[in-house]
Amino acid sequence: MNKFITKIGLVVLLLLCFSFNANAQRKKKLANKDTQEWRYDVECEGIAKQGSKLVKVWSYSKNPKFAVAQAMKNAVHGMVFKGYAGGGNGCTPFKPLVSNPSAEKDHAEFFKTFFSDGGEFRKYVTAAADGNIAPGDRLKVSKREYKIGVVVNVTTDQLRKKLEAEGIIRALNSGF
Amino acid sequence: MKKNIIVLVGVLMLTISFGFGQAKKPTIMVVPSDVWCNQNGYMLGFNNQGTIVKVPDYKRAFQENAEVLQVISQINGMMAERGFPLKNMESAIKTLESNAAEDNMRSSKDTGSGVSESPIDALKKVAKADIIMQLTWTINKTGPKKSVNFNLQGLDAYTDKQIATATGTGAPSFSAEVPVLLSEAVLSHMDNFTGSLQTHFDDMFENGREIIVRVQKWDDWDGDLESEYGDDDEELGIIIEDWLADNAVKGRFNTTDMTADMALFEQVRIPLFNDKGRAMDARRFVRGLSKMLKSEPYAIPNKLVMKGLGRATIILGGK
Numbered sequence: 001m002n003k004f005i006t007k008i009g010l011v012v013l014l015l016l017c018f019s020f021n022a023n024a025q026r027k028k029k030l031a032n033k034d035t036q037e038w039r040y041d042v043e044c045e046g047i048a049k050q051g052s053k054l055v056k057v058w059s060y061s062k063n064p065k066f067a068v069a070q071a072m073k074n075a076v077h078g079m080v081f082k083g084y085a086g087g088g089n090g091c092t093p094f095k096p097l098v099s100n101p102s103a104e105k106d107h108a109e110f111f112k113t114f115f116s117d118g119g120e121f122r123k124y125v126t127a128a129a130d131g132n133i134a135p136g137d138r139l140k141v142s143k144r145e146y147k148i149g150v151v152v153n154v155t156t157d158q159l160r161k162k163l164e165a166e167g168i169i170r171a172l173n174s175g176f
Numbered sequence: 177m178k179k180n181i182i183v184l185v186g187v188l189m190l191t192i193s194f195g196f197g198q199a200k201k202p203t204i205m206v207v208p209s210d211v212w213c214n215q216n217g218y219m220l221g222f223n224n225q226g227t228i229v230k231v232p233d234y235k236r237a238f239q240e241n242a243e244v245l246q247v248i249s250q251i252n253g254m255m256a257e258r259g260f261p262l263k264n265m266e267s268a269i270k271t272l273e274s275n276a277a278e279d280n281m282r283s284s285k286d287t288g289s290g291v292s293e294s295p296i297d298a299l300k301k302v303a304k305a306d307i308i309m310q311l312t313w314t315i316n317k318t319g320p321k322k323s324v325n326f327n328l329q330g331l332d333a334y335t336d337k338q339i340a341t342a343t344g345t346g347a348p349s350f351s352a353e354v355p356v357l358l359s360e361a362v363l364s365h366m367d368n369f370t371g372s373l374q375t376h377f378d379d380m381f382e383n384g385r386e387i388i389v390r391v392q393k394w395d396d397w398d399g400d401l402e403s404e405y406g407d408d409d410e411e412l413g414i415i416i417e418d419w420l421a422d423n424a425v426k427g428r429f430n431t432t433d434m435t436a437d438m439a440l441f442e443q444v445r446i447p448l449f450n451d452k453g454r455a456m457d458a459r460r461f462v463r464g465l466s467k468m469l470k471s472e473p474y475a476i477p478n479k480l481v482m483k484g485l486g487r488a489t490i491i492l493g494g495k
Contacts, residue, residue, distance in 0.1 A: 050363055051257075086344070090346040090347030090360055090364055091347075092342070092344050092365055092367075092368055093368065094367060094368075095367075095368070156367070157257070170374070171259055172259060172260050172374055173201070173258065173259035175198070175199050175377070175381055175448075176198055176200070
């Protein structure tokens with residue numbers, strides 16, 4: 001009898017593990033979908049060192065944990081396709097690296113791999129302030145959704161060079 | 177054998193495409209603006225028939241102001257990083273001076289004659305570039321609080337158009353030194369500047385290089401732009417316009433001025449490469465017009481004068 005209960009318990013435990021994992025995967029997928037739908041905001045946080053941009057990325061998620069993880073991807077995505085308006089802290093407006101509106105579709109395969117989980121985008125972004133979130137940057141925007149602001153540093157010069165090398169954007173000196 | 181020939185032809189074609197596939201690269205130079213020179217006291221004044229005229233004294237600015245060197249050096253560095261090293265104005269001025277000194281001292285071993293130089297050649301001996309990055313900044317002070325107002329304009333030296341810009345006021349600071357504020361200003365504005373410059377280059381590759389074409393005549397030539405040629409007695413001015421319409425990219429040009437003695441064509445879009453695939457500038461483009469005017473039925477001798485990549489003048493009636 002005891003053996004039977006142990007077996008059942010083991011099966012239930014495994015099922016629970018699988019469901020947690022599946023749930024986590026589903027939330028990650030949702031977060032990725034938010035990025036693809038450009039559901040995030042990027043704002044300048046100050047003047048970074050040469051070749052970089054210090055930005056705060058506001059990501060939306062039901063689970064704050066995923067918003068933090070997704071912020072890195074959103075930041076790089078934002079620099080490539082969205083840019084940001086200027087503001088305080090001496091910030092000037094930043095145009096997206098890709099100016100062609102159809103570039104994302106034209107190079108869909110590259111961007112799919114580039115922005116995949118664990119993809120190459122991670123080379124171009126680091127968390128500022130050790131990824132800590134200021135109390136005012138964790139906002140509950142609805143009953144089940146959070147808006148999380150994470151400050152990250154994106155190496156835009158390196159990112160631009162990568163896009164130039166892939167032929168997605170033209171270099172300033174190309175053609176000369 | 178056949179294989180070798182195919183490989184050889186392939187290599188040759190590649191060489192040709194690499195050799196001729198590059199457009200003429202414009203030179204760029206950072207120049208402190210007249211406003212900055214005036215505000216900082218780097219001006220030379222002289223009396224021109226009763227009117228005091230002020231011109232910037234760039235040499236003194238470079239010798240005495242460390243801030244201007246810092247800003248120019250930082251801009252040069254960032255542009256070099258983008259594969260576009262700039263001409264350094266301070267070095268260009270020094271080179272001009274040393275060349276002038278050498279030319280003055282030089283004499284032929286056989287005859288003892290000096291180097292030939294026309295008054296026009298002497299006038300042309302100035303530091304120049306195809307695109308001028310005109311730099312202005314002012315320090316705003318409110319009590320102990322300081323901020324930098326920064327303005328960088330990219331000006332086409334031939335069309336006088338502003339082709340790129342970056343301007344704005346940095347964040348005010350109580351403690352930061354001026355060089356730090358200047359460095360921040362350059363860092364925050366250069367991306368915008370290169371962005372607008374990139375837009376200009378993209379437009380150039382798509383619609384051709386924009387140039388200015390002038391037509392003038394020598395005093396002693398008995399014809400003018402209203403002289404009529406051909407079976408249909410067309411005026412010379414109209415014939416020149418037709419040539420431009422046929423040869424400019426998408427026939428794009430504007431006739432800004434047209435009198436009997438001169439014509440000025442602006443916004444003339446020329447292809448970046450000629451039929452042979454060689455890079456083209458204003459001189460090479462207008463050479464086609466010069467050849468047409470020299471040939472029958474016009475038979476007008478003419479002189480072709482150039483100014484950099486983007487300006488060419490034809491003077492009708494002789495060399």
